[in-house]
Amino acid sequence: MEVMKVQQMSHHVVFILLAATVRSQVNPEMCRYPLGMTGGQIQDEDISASSQWSESTAARFGRLDLDNGDGDGAWCPDIMSEPDGLKEYLQVDLRSLYFITLVGTQGRHADGMGNEFAQRYRIKYSRDGSSWVEWQDRKGRQVIEGNRNAYDVVLKDLEPPIIARFVRFMPVTDHSMIVCMRVELYGCEWLDGLMSYSIPDGHQMIYRGLDVYFNDSVYDGASAERLTKGLGQLTDGTWGLDDFLHSHIYGMWPGYDYVGWNNKSLPKGYVEMIFEFDHVRNFTSMKVHCNNMFSRGVRMFRQATCYFRSGSDWEADPVTFRPNVDRTSQNARFVTVSLGDRTASAIKCRFHFSDLWMLFSEVAFQSGSAVYNTSLTPRKHGHPTNTLPGEDPTHKVDDSNTRILIGCLVAIIAILLVIIVIILWRQVWQKMLEKASRRLLDNELTARLAVQTQAFSSLHSSLSSESDSTTNSTYERIFPLCSDYQEPSRLIRKLPEFAQSTEHLGLSTSCRALASSGADGAPHYAEADIISLQESSDSYSITAVNMNLFAGTDSSMREFPRHKLTFKEKLGEGQFGEVHLCEAEGMQDFLDEDLSIEGNNESPLLVAVKTLREDANKNARNDFLKEIRIMSRLRDPNIVRLLAVCVDTDPLCMITEYMENGDLNQFLCMLRLKEAADEDKTEPEEKEGESMVSYSKLIGMAVQIASGMKYLSSLNFVHRDLATRNCLVGKNYTIKIADFGMSRNLYRGDYYRIQGRAVLPIRWMSWESILLGKFTMASDVWAFGVTLWEILTLCKKQPYSQLSDEQVIENTGEFFRDQGKQVYLPKPPRCPDGVYNDLMLSCWRRNAKQRPSFQEIHTQLMESLP
CATH class of the missing domain: 2.60.120.260 (Galactose-binding domain-like)
Structure with a gap:
């Protein structure tokens, strides 16, 4: 298996190295x-x-x-x-x-x-x-x-x-x-290297009394009868629609997507275009996006004849290309014109008409770095200056190219061998370290808690133990398509205490940096941060924070004696730490009056202990302390509360509530299994009674989750990993939103790994979060719709269980294209039509601004209660 992985990796590397020499058109949606x-x-x-x-x-x-x-x-x-x-x-x-x-x-x-x-x-x-x-x-x-x-x-x-x-x-x-x-x-x-193109100005069509303009309206060069020394719509990355009367850009005139010409206005029967590049390149092909609506007199070109120039004169032998004639499909398409690996700094192409009109919306070139030397190019008269009499300069060029090609292949093979050795070495070394570290942690865990020397670690944003935190995720660098992201200043105005400097914590940055931790500028609540952490290379230790530095902030941040924590179970682990289920003796003495905890004062309290490893780097420690400050200020009956901290000495840890019935996902699964078992034991005439878990109870759970999310959204917090696995259940179906589902091995299958680094809960994520890395309250609303679906199906199946991870991502592309091909989660059996059509589907609307707010969701769910 390992050898197969290495072979696949080598194939990918070869493809990447070969593709690096190919220049392709840019995608504006991802080029951000x-x-x-x-x-x-x-x-x-x-x-x-x-x-x-x-x-x-x-x-x-x-x-x-x-x-x-x-x-x-x-x-x-x-x-x-x-x-x-x-x-x-x-x-x-x-x-x-x-x-x-x-x-x-x-x-x-x-x-x-x-x-x-x-x-x-x-x-x-x-x-x-x-x-x-x-x-x-x-x-x-x-x-x-x-x-x-x-x-x-x-x-x-x-x-x-x-x-x-x-x-x-x-x-x-x-x-x-x-x-x-x-x-x-x-x-x-800009890999094309295209500096400018020169074309005839576009013409006007009158179609059934409608004026259709095919001019290059964004051209940035000189405009006369011929456009020169500029770039425009043919290089803006926007492809025209099948119907040229409509446009990708809202509010623009008919024909806006295309530059087009009329055959009758060009007596030579072709459109001549000249493309100037930044330097001499070796061109493999040209891609031209053409309209082919022949029912309206528009067809793709019949023939393209391209001339090449490296110096002052055009070469005599052109490349001619004739595409296959399509008389059945009127879809617009890219036509790939082979340029035969010709070397040039300028290309002149003549596109011949095959009908009355010819419309282009995009032209892109694929080229590699040209192996080209003008001193070795054969001249029209005499020998090149650096060749000996009698030598064939053409052979010299070919021989030089051959040597360079052989050198490149040898270098590629050497790189592949090095990569294979590194992969094998890392796999062996990593397994040895994992076994050693887990054995030490398991053996010493209980003793370390008892003597206050437990090596705790923070459950940070990238909670996969195999993730490579020194490398950025693909999604870290993508910015939203519009400016409706959450502003840091709004958080500052909501919670003025975040504007105070963290000098009291011994940190060098302001607490306002919390607002920039998300991809869209809004702080995130979930510890299951789906964007990889950018770590600094230094991993020096920060001294523990003395409790008097927290004076005046909040009583929930009181120091709890470590020796009163008794280890029960490891809930999960991440790269920087672990989450443990513990019993806390005497915790009731540390609680606020407004915090009701199940149990009596004598019995130990069940708590979750989130810990930070002693060798964690500076960034992880800073984020851990920032999370403490955030958690200490959250006050809502449906949000898990921070009870106390242990920060007087290393290692640092925070103590939060843990509900006796565990997480909602497992709770619903147990109810479903128990209900199924009871049905098998019950006589048929007795099965008509009320189900063990009624619809009203399920909606009551959803109401509590919506209430908690309404509170978080009022403070401009984005959860980013809302799901039943991140909700805890107490007595009488009490629900509280938590944030550590991703750290549990039980739910590892709910997360999709991107490029071996970032892990994403893609089955709960909105399309804009997956494709654009954009996280807002509206993306949390999307996740709430999936969570409500989980509740009403009693978590019987994973969302989109019929789709693979790759198919789920492909489905988000259908939401982006918005052509009616996207797949929605089906209506749960016990879900009324009104709740599904009016609430669930509204949470999954393509336009984020059209999704309901959590205030509206909470109100609608309250009204739907029987």
């Missing part, structure tokens, strides 16, 4: 990675400005601060003198071409001492540093709405996206004032 202002990949020397207010506000300080530090750094230009904002600018040099889809801006608040920000701004960009273009949206608007305060991060989509190396942010003011900006750019590398 931060380009380095925040992370520091963009160097200080690549950030410049027209002016600066002072040395401390120079251009290099204009980096977006997602960690919500003191907010003191920013670029502040000299006093603005022109309201149009065309004088002052902050410029970023990306060093190469990038496809930019999103920008983020922030002001300067200096931890409450400053209040400078840009309410509006413009963007200029350039691909060569000399010719600048002012960005405008698809409706011609140039001014972008910016910040409304000095601390919130505002993300704005660039529609259309831009392809540029240099980008300038130019603040716009209505009067003379001082503004400050911190910025970030989001996108991905």
